[in-house]
Amino acid sequence: MKKAIIVPNYLKAESMGFCKVAKEMLENIGYDIEVMVENDMPSSKADFALVLGGDGTILRACKKLYKYDIPVFGINFGNIGYLTGCNPDTAVECINKVVSGEYKLENRLMIEGEVIRKDEVIHSFVALNEVTLFRSTLKKAFKTELYINGLNTQTILGDGVIIATPTGSTSYNLSAGGPVLTPESNNMVITPVSPMQFLHTSIVTGGNDTIELKVKINSLLENATISLEIDGDSSMEIYDGDMLRIKRAENTAKTIKVNDISFYQILRQKLSKVNE
Numbered sequence: 001m002k003k004a005i006i007v008p009n010y011l012k013a014e015s016m017g018f019c020k021v022a023k024e025m026l027e028n029i030g031y032d033i034e035v036m037v038e039n040d041m042p043s044s045k046a047d048f049a050l051v052l053g054g055d056g057t058i059l060r061a062c063k064k065l066y067k068y069d070i071p072v073f074g075i076n077f078g079n080i081g082y083l084t085g086c087n088p089d090t091a092v093e094c095i096n097k098v099v100s101g102e103y104k105l106e107n108r109l110m111i112e113g114e115v116i117r118k119d120e121v122i123h124s125f126v127a128l129n130e131v132t133l134f135r136s137t138l139k140k141a142f143k144t145e146l147y148i149n150g151l152n153t154q155t156i157l158g159d160g161v162i163i164a165t166p167t168g169s170t171s172y173n174l175s176a177g178g179p180v181l182t183p184e185s186n187n188m189v190i191t192p193v194s195p196m197q198f199l200h201t202s203i204v205t206g207g208n209d210t211i212e213l214k215v216k217i218n219s220l221l222e223n224a225t226i227s228l229e230i231d232g233d234s235s236m237e238i239y240d241g242d243m244l245r246i247k248r249a250e251n252t253a254k255t256i257k258v259n260d261i262s263f264y265q266i267l268r269q270k271l272s273k274v275n276e
Helices: 013-028 055-068 088-099 263-274
Strands: 002-008 031-035 048-053 072-076 104-108 111-117 120-127 130-134 142-148 151-158 160-164 187-193 203-206 211-216 225-230 234-239 243-248 253-257
Touching: 002 013, 002 055, 013 031, 013 048, 013 088, 048 055, 048 088, 055 072, 055 120, 055 253, 072 088, 111 234, 120 130, 130 243, 142 160, 151 160, 151 187, 160 211
Parallel strands: 002 031, 002 048, 048 072, 072 253
Antiparallel strands: 104 253, 111 120, 111 243, 130 160, 130 225, 142 151, 142 211, 160 187, 187 203, 211 243, 225 234
């Protein structure tokens, strides 16, 4: 039997209302439907997932579903909606295209990371947008030693460092002056946040490179920390001497595209919306 997953945003009435519409619509054409709370994992493989929310909801859903190889189609019940495929007013039409197979799959690079403290891995994670080291409550700049494929590349002094995927390149990376990468490119971008050295610019690496960041806080305060933020929705404290290791994840996030609008047109539309 055909199966679809629906992931609504339970905090938004419009999303929950459309969840009922989509569920009934898909059941009427023969789909078994699983409505998934954001903290749930899917009970089994599905043909596709409808995510009803903004970019945050879609990011979290993609990270849960990518290991199951389930394509995701986002309907924008948020604000900007970089990752969404349509708005609510065209949602029914777009769902019909998904059901009939009239779509293209975009494979988006994801990253996996480890936090290493005193030669021991203390935390592991995956990200679709970006990973950021930021000074947070530390009242001064800090140093980060950058290694690419084991080679010491440079030392960055500033407020932090962003490692972004192509998907995340249009987010915090862009606002920090980093370059925009196309969604399916096989690259990562390293962008300093407010660097104190004039010549420190972004570095675009290959998707198969391993990036390591070693933190040098050099603070007189005992147990001074900075913040590691993962896709903007989880964080942990990082101490002097900790190492962050980042590489490409084994699987990609698959997003569904049902129209012929180019990435550059979408980027222009979304940036215009930000500036309204």
